Amino acid sequence: EAQVTQNPRYLITVTGKKLTVTCSQNMNHEYMSWYRQDPGLGLRQIYYSMNVEVTDKGDVPEGYKVSRKEKRNFPLILESPSPNQTSLYFCASSRTRQGGAGANVLTFGAGSRLTVL
């Protein structure tokens, strides 16, 4: 089944304890992206990657890092989490970021609920 898989789905951690949220897609998609979703604010882009070894900041990158060493994986790293990073996180992928409209449609993971105490 074509999908985007995120882990963990739920995590409670404490301020300053480094954590990684993994994301993997099995569709050979070039483009991958991380979003956070907060009540009333919609989805905001954290980082994105156009292809392997190519990453760039989205609208809210502060406090996050990413890497894209392989096409299928795009982990989100919180080096020193803070309470304002408590949120629902989504990883998404699409065939490409250029090209026809259908190629831009994002497939989302099920989400990772992170709480930072």
Next chain:
Amino acid sequence: GESVGLHLPTLSVQEGDNSIINCAYSNSASDYFIWYKQESGKGPQFIIDIRSNMDKRQGQRVTVLLNKTVKHLSLQIAATQPGDSAVYFCAEKWDNFNKFYFGSGTKLNVKP
């Protein structure tokens, strides 16, 4: 359920009625739009898309209307079913920056 549904505009409709969900977008240069559906505990799922050179597109039970003059999108769901209960939000693609911006969403409640 997920707290994403809090603080959202809510539309309540009777099962079998038609639903209309609205979205105002911000950038007159946006060239592509997508409607997503997000059920409780799940990630957003693609419903239907439309390019800016069209004003209407139909899918199965869903229709998207685009009014570029007033920068407005609507999603019409025919014969709404309990399974349609979810948060719906639109996304606009900013052509200049080749990225998407998402609205905050509307919660649809379908009453049996």
